[in-house]
Amino acid sequence: MNRETVIGLEIHLQLKTKSKLFCSCSSDYIGATPNTNICPVCLAVPGTLPILNDHAVALAVKIGLALHCSISDNTRFHRKHYFYADLPKAYQITQYEHPIAVKGYVDIFAEGKEKRIRVHHLHLEEDAGKLVHPTSDGRLTGAAYSLVDYNRGGMPLSEIVSEPDMNSAEEVIAYITQIRQLARYLEVSDGEMESGSLRVDVNVSHSNPDGSLGTRVEIKNVNSLKSIERALEYEIARQNKVLDEGGHLAQETRLWDDVAGVTRSMRSKEGERDYRYYVEMDLAPISAGSEYVRKISESLPEMPWEKLDRFIKEYSISLEESLRLTEQKETADYFEACVSEGAPPIKCANWMHMEVQRILHDLSIGINDFPVPAAELGKLIIKVEKRELSNTQAKDVLAVMVEKKASLQDAVRLSGVSDGKISGAALEEAVKKVLDSEPEAVKAVRDGNDKKGAKVKFLRGLVMRETRGSADPAEVSQVVVSLLK
Amino acid sequence: MIKKMEMDEVRLREVLGFSCIGLPEEEYAEVLDRANSVLRMCDEMQELDSSNVSPFEWDVKKAPARREDSAVAWKGRDRFLDQAPVREGDFFRVPRIIAGDDVETEEEE
């Protein structure tokens, strides 16, 4: 069978601006009291006019440039008409014939290889409000009415429309991940699917043996990477089944039902839908002139793929390691700060991959909240390099730095490894720890059932192991004995 | 290329849906008549050769600056909600909506 699944995506990124796209309402709406981030403009009060947020334009240009698009120097907004409770003007101001950025691409890694996904265009548009469906039993159906909150209405979105260049769920996930990474590198969007700042509509069709594309089905309501994967799996199988049985696919919009694990037809009359697009004359044409674009392009940070290449070359680390380090800009920055202290890059990469990652995972925090400054970690790694600390000692020191938010110097002292020896209070602490973990042996000694001293010897051995041999054996014996009294 | 079009009952029904306006059947003829007289008035315009002309756009002498990105809270919020036709606490209330409902093609009962 020569049929291949063909997938294209529309990704909506909520842009990180202080105010909405066409009015001065705050964009800080998550958790806000309903209908507090509203004003006459975003409520479509008669007489009001949209005023374009320049920063939103700049962010869209930024993404466009990063996606290798050409930026139009004369772009226009259109009105897209439909009546719905979340759309106060009964039209959405969006870009249609003259989007701000066109014809770009992004390279992804999937199924072990690199692949180029073309970007058809990127445009700016306003978000809709939110509907709430209260019910006594919490179900959607059965509610007597719905409620509308316009806090999100008018938020700036940048819609990135890909060409139908993906053929598998894995590629789709890789593409979304790449766009999300880019959004975060550029600091244009949080790119979080959970909070809705990154939303995806999936278009699935099949290529026919003659190369033409089959009927396109749009899937909405996929709110996580997991549900996209499941929805695609379901939809591809469904389409194959229909086609295998000689049936026809309807061009339609289908909603993903995450609970039932199926897609359901939402709008069967898709063909009749007529949005009556035409030019929004309340807004002057936007010119993002070459000077404007040049300034933005100069402000672009190093792209993730550029960083990846550089890390491999500059630090001689593996592709795999480099991918891990550059996944988040903050991680990459941390790594480089570490290295700039003079620590060997490969060792830094190792430490970040093993120790730092483990601690972040245990504390469930991000690298931004990691309490140890990169420079301190760098110095710690150097100490290991100079054999001032063993690897195990260094790990203990790091643990103290995290736990007590201590500086390297303090942590070394607190762990009692300052001159390679553990003694005094630190030793006492270690011994206490060992005794606490061996109540039976301790009880035996205290009850006088250790005539041969084997249990004491055993406990002393444990302490020596706990202190990694850095304590004076005589002192250890002395402390053990005194604490067992 | 030029297509002279009539507005007929089928399109009128669609348009009634798109514009969320109801019309008693006895008034169809009147509206169709008026619409078609406007369209007939426009037929000649269709025949004008405008292939090399781009759609109308304003000449701008000096374009106004775009808005700086700063947030300003609106003071009229409470008064506005008080005036709203159907309010429920902090919300505007509407009849029950089921996900995927299509307002514009909803069948007349």
Add this chain to the structure above:
Amino acid sequence: MEFHKLSALDIAEGVKKGNWTASEVLSAHLQRIKKFDGQINAVVTLSEESADRDAKEIDKAVAEGRDPGPLAGVPFLVKDNFCTDGIRTTCCSKMLSDWIPDYDATAVKKMKEAGAVLMGKTNMDEFAMGSTTESSIFGPTLNPRDFDRVPGGSSGGSAAAVAAGFCPIALGSDTGGSVRQPSAFCGVQGMKPSYGQISRYGVVAYASSLDQVGPITRNMGDMAAVMEVLACADPNDTTCDSYKRPSFSEAALEGIKGKKIAMLTGYDAESMDRPLIEAIERAADYCRSAGAEIVEAELPITMKHAVACYYMVALGDASSKLACFDGMRYGHHADGRSLAEMYKRSRNEGFGKEVRKRILIGTCILTRGYYENYYVPATKVRQMIADEYAELFKNVDALICPITPALPYKKGLVEEDPVRIYLGDAFSSIANLAGLPSISLNVGFTEEGLPTNVQLMGPRFGDAGLLAFARSIENKAGSPQVADIENKGGCGE
């Protein structure tokens, strides 16, 4: 003192000099409105309390030696589609019959800042859709020059109020002639400035790319003064140009000696009311005697296609701008079992018949097929019309042509002959399509006392030059006087 006969500038000068107070001027005008508006129905809402307060503010400023502004103490009225803070703004529709905005339209704000005193709101065709001011929920306005005739529309209330001496200045909005046609019918001066000259913020839209705020006065001196107050950039309206405006008052004083003025030819003059043709000839004579050269000009594309083009653009946009009235956040609401039913019932009950019809036709124009075959060609023809004018104004400074093909209609014509009313927009809508400044200028009255106005057009943003041209003609023709409504309509003394 007969305050109602004074010009705005005379009133302001007297207030500033202390010859009289803003409060005196206000109460004289309010009294006149109360006495006579029962007959002509030009005013739909009076805001006496706020007007009183504003007038006292002006008097206080004068007493304290502060500058009360160029229009100090000048009472004015605005069409009921201008948002006014705390004063109901209905568009003369059931849809907004009890809606009170919490902000002033920029034009209203500018007038107040200039010292003018807002008295209230004037009657209009529902949502500015009409040419007779007969479709208002507040009932029709009568023409103060002849009570059997309509005042024109849609800013009929504003034009009638100025003609009746209710105020020396009123504001209207002009989408296809809505300021200038009623000015012609009521025998006053009305202007539609260049598109982008005055902020549209706060004016309830009919069609975004055609609407423009327009002042109505009884003389060009006042007109220039109002223009100077209103024309400026506005951060709330990015379609309002931010170029630096010249002084309109100074420009209006310049003569037109040596200027070249075109008279439009190539239209069917035979089908027009004769006195209006004579008025154009009269206006041309005045220009000639003021030292201008008269030439002829033909505008074939414009004359053939303007009305059709105008209807496509205006109705398409109106269907879009009036979609926000859904009974949910403001305005007339009707219950429904579904969202669709609520929308439909709210809109059906809230909008009048004419408005609903225009929305339907406009929506149709934007749907598939019609959009490609009618709407898009119209936007191209619009560009061709704009180009035709740009070409003309390379060679001439102004154009004289009719503003309406007919003298004021008798009441009720809109029911009898709607097509004739449509075609009445043929001359006035051109300026909106091409974004040009246009003045409806009175050059006298017929023997039976009906006003004869002509249209003057200039190049885009050539508003100042056009004012000079209109003022030169007015110097010879004389400016229209307040209508003699005391004696049931007439041309005045």
